[in-house]
Amino acid sequence: YLSTILDDYSRYIIHWELCDSMEANDVKRTVETAINKAKLKSKAKPKLLSDNGPCYIAKDLKIFLEKDMKMKQVHGRPLHPQTQGKIERYHRTMKNVVKLNNYYHPEELIDAIEVFVENYNNNRYHEAIGNLTPKDVYYGKSDKILEKRAVLKQETLTKRRQLYNQQKLINL
Numbered sequence: 535y536l537s538t539i540l541d542d543y544s545r546y547i548i549h550w551e552l553c554d555s556m557e558a559n560d561v562k563r564t565v566e567t568a569i570n571k572a573k574l575k576s577k578a579k580p581k582l583l584s585d586n587g588p589c590y591i592a593k594d595l596k597i598f599l600e601k602d603m604k605m606k607q608v609h610g611r612p613l614h615p616q617t618q619g620k621i622e623r624y625h626r627t628m629k630n631v632v633k634l635n636n637y638y639h640p641e642e643l644i645d646a647i648e649v650f651v652e653n654y655n656n657n658r659y660h661e662a663i664g665n666l667t668p669k670d671v672y673y674g675k676s677d678k679i680l681e682k683r684a685v686l687k688q689e690t691l692t693k694r695r696q697l698y699n700q701q702k703l704i705n706l
Contacts (some may be wrong), residue, residue, distance in 0.1 A: 579605070581605060
């Protein structure tokens with residue numbers, strides 16, 4: 535079972551684990567590791583959006599999230615996977631790539647998922663987040679990148695106009 539924590543705003547995969555089962559303890563471990571990796575500022579109040587699978591509606595997970603992690607949990611509407619559309623789409627994309635090969639040991643599958651996540655976070659541009667990578671958005675680099683693109687676009691348009699006008703003069 536693949537347990538994944540995705541930042542909803544940036545689509546950045548903060549943490550994932552391949553688990554033997556999908557029980558509340560697996561989710562707790564994944565959430566705790568993700569929170570530690572995220573290095574959230576004390577004012578940040580993350581929420582866990584999940585479906586209604588048994589591991590996500592378990593009482594001990596609710597207690598862990600509320601008391602230990604000081605987090606709220608939001609459940610998607612039953613039989614409505616669109617609520618978790620971003621993570622569902624991520625899992626579908628990942629499966630389409632990772633399932634192209636056969637894996638004979640769990641370590642091989644883990645390695646393949648690591649490569650996929652690395653590429654997904656750092657190299658794959660997402661149209662829905664301004665053709666930026668999740669890493670760029672997650673680490674707050676999107677404004678600088680978009681400004682740089684706008685300047686480059688303007689420079690390119692200016693050069694094209696100049697070339698067009700030069701060609702027009704030559705053809706007279």
